[in-house]
Amino acid sequence: MSTAASNTHEPSAEGPPPIQIKRRTFLLGIGALGAAGGIGYWIKARQPDSPGVSFGTPLRVPPLLDSEMIDGERVFRLNAQAGATELVPGVSFATMGFNGAHLGPTLRAARGEKVRIHVTNELTVPTTAHWHGMVLPASQDGTAHQSINPTATWTAAWQIEQPAATLWYHPHPHGQTELQVSRGMAGLFLVDDEAPPGLPAEYGVDDVPLIIQDVTVQSGGQRPGTPTTTPIGRIGNTVIVNGTYEPHFVASTSLVRLRILNASAARCYNLELSTRDVFHLAGTDGGLLPAPVPLSNLLLSPAERAEVVITVPPDADLVLRSVPHDLGMSRGDNVTSGAEDTYGILRITRANGDSTSKLPATLPAAAHPTRAAAVDRHFMLENTTINGKSMDMGRIDTVIAAGSTETWMIENTSRRAHNFHIHGTQFIVNTENGESPAPWNRGWKDTIFIAPGSSAELTVPFSAYADPMTPYMYHCHMLWHEDQGMMAQYVLTDGKPAAAPLHNGDMHH
Numbered sequence: 001m002s003t004a005a006s007n008t009h010e011p012s013a014e015g016p017p018p019i020q021i022k023r024r025t026f027l028l029g030i031g032a033l034g035a036a037g038g039i040g041y042w043i044k045a046r047q048p049d050s051p052g053v054s055f056g057t058p059l060r061v062p063p064l065l066d067s068e069m070i071d072g073e074r075v076f077r078l079n080a081q082a083g084a085t086e087l088v089p090g091v092s093f094a095t096m097g098f099n100g101a102h103l104g105p106t107l108r109a110a111r112g113e114k115v116r117i118h119v120t121n122e123l124t125v126p127t128t129a130h131w132h133g134m135v136l137p138a139s140q141d142g143t144a145h146q147s148i149n150p151t152a153t154w155t156a157a158w159q160i161e162q163p164a165a166t167l168w169y170h171p172h173p174h175g176q177t178e179l180q181v182s183r184g185m186a187g188l189f190l191v192d193d194e195a196p197p198g199l200p201a202e203y204g205v206d207d208v209p210l211i212i213q214d215v216t217v218q219s220g221g222q223r224p225g226t227p228t229t230t231p232i233g234r235i236g237n238t239v240i241v242n243g244t245y246e247p248h249f250v251a252s253t254s255l256v257r258l259r260i261l262n263a264s265a266a267r268c269y270n271l272e273l274s275t276r277d278v279f280h281l282a283g284t285d286g287g288l289l290p291a292p293v294p295l296s297n298l299l300l301s302p303a304e305r306a307e308v309v310i311t312v313p314p315d316a317d318l319v320l321r322s323v324p325h326d327l328g329m330s331r332g333d334n335v336t337s338g339a340e341d342t343y344g345i346l347r348i349t350r351a352n353g354d355s356t357s358k359l360p361a362t363l364p365a366a367a368h369p370t371r372a373a374a375v376d377r378h379f380m381l382e383n384t385t386i387n388g389k390s391m392d393m394g395r396i397d398t399v400i401a402a403g404s405t406e407t408w409m410i411e412n413t414s415r416r417a418h419n420f421h422i423h424g425t426q427f428i429v430n431t432e433n434g435e436s437p438a439p440w441n442r443g444w445k446d447t448i449f450i451a452p453g454s455s456a457e458l459t460v461p462f463s464a465y466a467d468p469m470t471p472y473m474y475h476c477h478m479l480w481h482e483d484q485g486m487m488a489q490y491v492l493t494d495g496k497p498a499a500a501p502l503h504n505g506d507m508h509h
Helices: 177-182 331-336 479-483
Strands: 068-070 073-088 091-098 107-110 114-121 130-132 153-159 165-170 187-192 207-215 228-230 233-235 238-241 247-251 255-262 269-273 279-284 287-295 298-300 305-311 317-322 343-350 377-381 398-401 405-412 418-422 427-432 447-450 455-461 472-475 487-493
Touching: 073 238, 165 177, 165 255, 165 305, 177 233, 177 479, 187 207, 187 255, 207 343, 228 331, 233 479, 238 343, 269 343, 298 305, 377 418, 405 447, 447 455
Parallel strands: 073 114, 107 187, 207 255, 247 343, 377 405, 398 487
Antiparallel strands: 068 073, 073 091, 114 153, 130 165, 165 187, 207 238, 228 233, 255 305, 269 298, 269 317, 279 287, 279 305, 317 343, 405 455, 418 447, 418 472, 427 455, 472 487
């Protein structure tokens, strides 16, 4: 990691400048979205089953953000910004990002390091910076309780005490998260550990981030359109990766590690290779698995991450794509929610280069906690509520002893698909519907998809960061659901009674 005091470090992979996405048609003072199309304007990104006919734009790789070491802390600086970006050729979108008009640079730090991040809001509306998947004090978590007003700077500081993982950061303003994230405010936060995993590790060369989002263009592809409204949120009709339309990555090695983030507001992706070859899952939300797991497909709901290793032979010309899947809803709701779509995500070809890389047989995964004998808490996910309640920033819903480990049962009692994210921790999935979890849910997680009528039992270890005044959140990460109030709050205490949290009323609905 560089310690120079500068803005960004460009990786060796080449690509077009940053670009990103638009979501809602209201403005909130950020700038015009352009003409908006109505529901029913629906075109699909080209799907290259014969890959060479399209997907020729070099994949943009988000730059690594340079840091500087000051008094033993690794210091980063982020600026929330807005602008206009050509996400699809000839189509300009109103976008938002960090250190640019779209997306954000990749932050990278090591386990044991102290980090300090200064976030300045150059938008015309309040925002926040939430460190998704990070174990840290609630006061540094970047929720709506840590609102950053326009022109203000907020500073978060903590010591990283968790295993190597692919985490991310994004805004978390109450009632406005879908708008800001879907316009492009997202970036990766990579945590490194002392033990090298033996996986591809050269950022932008054989260790490549993929931030997947969807946008909408009108029929004919000439102007932005309005995303289709569905039971799970707003769904776009065009998929972009790292802000790149129809991206192409030229591999120079036989193994490529893809750090995949579903940064869409609602759309789920069921990933496979166009060759239908096996790939290997090396890590989930919170870190590495004990060993690479061979898979033919991988389902990611919004906010979930996966570290995937793909074998790329010298003559390869393949496509990572999303194919139809079942969200557990009615056929009509599945269709409108994009579950029957097929989209190309990334074309991968191979240039001359290394042909001797081998996948390690084992990985330095963190041990799982002991499963408790009984369920401590039961949460029911309804249409836009949790246990029948909508979010209230002045109400504490759950009080937990700092440093304890609990068993949570999450049950989707609605007809809508949901997922479930817990701030300030990583959890282990014990069972799904009483059975062994899917392969992609067997590692450390902070977000899990739960279909209608389904349930998941979780083992949740909580940190020792006691703070009865400042809450963490748990919520559905389908962002329209979250904005509608499908969120609740918990605090960690050391025996002192919890109090109603102090909060900024500007962040209410």
